[in-house]
Each structure stands twice: as C-alpha cells, then as structure tokens.
Amino acid sequence: MRRRPLTVLxxxxxxATAACGGTDRPVAGPTTVPSSAEPSAGPSATPPAPRxxxxxxxxxxxRVGASALPLRPDGFGQVLDTPVVLRRRTLQAPDLLPxxxxxxxxxxxxxxxxxxxxxxxxxxxxxxPVALADLRLLRVAFRGFDGRAxxxxxxxxxxxxxxxxxxxxxxxxxxxxxxxxxxxxxxxxDAAPTGDGNLTAGYACRAARGQRRFSSHAYGIAVDLDPxxxxxxxxxxxxxxxxxxxxxxxxxxxxxxxxxxxAVAAFRAIGWTWGGTWTSSKDWMxxxxxxx
Numbered sequence: 235m236r237r238r239p240l241t242v243l244x245x246x247x248x249x250a251t252a253a254c255g256g257t258d259r260p261v262a263g264p265t266t267v268p269s270s271a272e273p274s275a276g277p278s279a280t281p282p283a284p285r286x287x288x289x290x291x292x293x294x295x296x297r298v299g300a301s302a303l304p305l306r307p308d309g310f311g312q313v314l315d316t317p318v319v320l321r322r323r324t325l326q327a328p329d330l331l332p333x334x335x336x337x338x339x340x341x342x343x344x345x346x347x348x349x350x351x352x353x354x355x356x357x358x359x360x361x362x363p364v365a366l367a368d369l370r371l372l373r374v375a376f377r378g379f380d381g382r383a384x385x386x387x388x389x390x391x392x393x394x395x396x397x398x399x400x401x402x403x404x405x406x407x408x409x410x411x412x413x414x415x416x417x418x419x420x421x422x423x424d425a426a427p428t429g430d431g432n433l434t435a436g437y438a439c440r441a442a443r444g445q446r447r448f449s450s451h452a453y454g455i456a457v458d459l460d461p462x463x464x465x466x467x468x469x470x471x472x473x474x475x476x477x478x479x480x481x482x483x484x485x486x487x488x489x490x491x492x493x494x495x496x497a498v499a500a501f502r503a504i505g506w507t508w509g510g511t512w513t514s515s516k517d518w519m520x521x522x523x524x525x526x
Contacts, residue, residue, distance in 0.1 A: 296320060298327075302426035303475055311427030313472045316479035320430065322487050323462055324379040327414035327432075331385040334375040338383075339406050341399045344371040346389060354389065354437075355420030362439035363448050369437060370395040374402040379411045379488060386415025389437035391454030394523060397504040398436070398457065404503070408496035411489050412460060429475030432462040455523035459497055463489035464518035466509070483518070491518050 296319050303311030334340040344350075346369045351358065358366065370392045378384045390398050405412070413432045422433070439452040450456035458464075465477040472478050483492065491497045491510060498508050501521040509517025 296325060296430070298325065298430050298432070299425070299428045301428060303429050305427070308471075310471060310473065311429045311475040313470065313475045313478060314429065316476050320462070320476060321479040323413075323432070324411075324488055325413055325432070326378045326380040326382075326384075327416075329384055330416055331373070331387070333383045334385055338375070339403060340373075340375045340385070341403065342373045343395045343399060344373065346371055350389070350417075353417055353419065356423050357418050357420070357438045357440075359439065363452055364391060364439075364454055368392050369454055372399055372402070372436075374399060374415075375406055376402060376412045376415055377406060377409050379413055381411075384412075384415070386412070386434070387417055388415060388435055388457070389417060389454065390457070391437075394455055394504075401457075401500045401504060404500035405497060408500075410496050413462070413489070427475060429477070430462065431474050432460060434459050434461070450522040450524055450526050453524075457501075457521050458519040459491060459521065460489040461519040463487065464491045464510075466515070466517040466519065468515035480518075497521075 296317070303314065306312055346354075346366045350371050351366060358369075368391060369389050371387060371389055372395060373385060373387050376384055376386055388398075412434050415434045418433065418435050418438050422431075434457070436457045437451060437454045438449075440449055451458075462474050462477045463480050465480055466473040467481055472481060480487075480490065483490070486492055491508070493510065498510075501508060504523075506521045506523050507525040509515075509520035509522075
C-alpha cells in the first residue's frame with residue numbers, strides 16, 4: 235500500500251496547503267479524570283431509499299472510511315463530488331473515552347508516557363524535531379454534532395499546552411461542534427485514502443507537503459479542526475477529497491470555521507493564525523503558532 239502524507243484525519247489532517255504540511259490521515263485512551271483548573275498546567279451518490287421515511291431528526295447513515303478512492307499520480311485520492319448525505323455533515327464518531335462527569339467542562343494536561351507513545355505509533359520517531367519530553371497529551375471535553383458532551387485527546391508541544399486547553403474551553407463554551415478528537419495512529423498513516431475523514435488533531439511528525447522541511451504539526455504547534463467541514467484547497471486538490479461541497483464558504487453549516495466565528499476568535503486570542511486567511515491556497519481547518 236502506498237504510504238501517504240499524514241492529514242486530515244486530522245488532514246492532520248485525515249480527514250489538510252503547503253503550510254499545513256500536507257494532509258493527515260488522519261485508540262482508545264485511559265479513563266478521563268476531570269479538572270476544573272488545568273489550563274495552566276466518490277461520485278455524488280445517495281444511499282438507497284428506506285422502505286419508510288425516517289424521522290426528520292434522523293441522520294442519514296454513512297460508514298466513514300469504508301471505501302478507498304482511486305489514486306491520483308501524487309498519491310492522494312481522486313477529488314470527487316461530495317455524497318449527498320455528507321453535504322451537511324453532522325456525524326458523531328464513537329466515544330473512545332468516557333464523557334466528562336456530569337457533562338461539565340473538564341481538561342487535563344498529561345505527560346506523553348510509554349502508553350501514549352505506543353498509541354502514537356509512527357506519528358513520532360526519534361528523528362522528529364521535538365522530543366517526547368517536550369510534548370503533552372491534552373484530554374479535553376468537547377461538544378459533538380449530536381449536542382452531547384464527549385472527551386477527546388490530542389498531543390501538542392508542552393510550551394503551548396495551556397493555551398490550547400484554553401482554546402478548547404472557548405470552543406466548548408461557544409458550542410462549536412467537533413466530530414472526532416483522538417490521536418492519529420499508524421493505521422491512519424497507512425490507510426488508503428477514503429476522502430471522508432474528519433479527525434480534529436494536533437501533533438503528527440511529518441514533512442510539509444511537497445517540501446523537505448517539517449510541518450508545524452511536527453513541532454506540536456498546529457491544530458486542524460473538523461477537516462471535512464474546513465478542507466484544504468490548493469489548485470485542483472481538495473482534502474479531504476470528498477469535501478468539495480464545503481469549498482463554498484458562503485453556505486455556512488455546523489462545524490465550519492468562518493471569519494468572526496468562535497474558532498478563529500479562540501485561536502487568535504492565543505496569537506495563532508488561521509489558514510483560511512492565506513492567499514495562494516486555503517487551509518480552513520488549520521491553525522498554527524508560527525503562521526505556517
């Protein structure tokens with residue numbers, strides 16, 4: 235299987251522009267412990283019609299990652315029309331961690347120990363520019379597209395850990411929905427492109443797409459947020475590859491990062507920049523401390 239650059243998943247981003255460093259394709263973790271004060275520390279297609287109409291509130295079924303896309307010469311999947319059921323995407327990934335107790339905001343900043351390192355797989359190696367001792371695991375509460383409280387994880391540089399916890403607290407308070415928040419793994423890196431990933435994630439050691447330098451994600455100072463609703467676009471490439479319906483930013487739907495919205499405001503408050511402001515390309519999912 236041809237190895238592809240990491241994203242969106244997270245695109246980072248797996249469900250990512252040259253500055254985002256490429257797209258990440260984009261594991262269950264230990265039990266969440268709450269903390270109230272840790273911020274310091276394919277072609278367009280519709281599934282067969284059911285025999286009876288579902289309730290208006292029911293979401294259409296879609297199995298994420300079920301079908302690999304035909305490959306382009308550059309190793310990414312073919313950019314295809316967004317399937318009808320994903321044009322207003324409100325899916326919710328299964329929980330890998332217990333929800334925050336009482337449905338309240340909770341966060342922890344933890345070291346990257348041997349167990350976390352094992353779960354990170356090939357997304358980190360001794361050749362990466364940041365040592366494990368200088369990374370931190372963040373376990374944070376988030377709002378899902380189902381309106382419920384969930385717990386997720388991401389890894390970032392120790393020096394920005396408190397700031398990033400603050401960002402997720404602001405997203406929580408604003409009710410900004412997130413579909414999936416977990417660590418990218420070796421399986422994500424090695425998976426064939428399916429174009430429908432939507433992993434919000436931070437750290438992943440990889441080169442910037444089409445370049446030899448490391449991406450901001452490899453330094454732990456970048457986060458990709460809801461990649462499917464906020465794709466990366468450069469020339470004829472859209473990542474994730476099935477997210478073309480979200481290239482039209484005038485049609486604002488849940489999970490989209492927009493100028494003046496809560497996500498841009500939360501990251502701007504810690505001095506980070508947004509890939510949605512770039513001119514030669516757009517990376518609406520991508521926020522970074524160094525502007526790359």
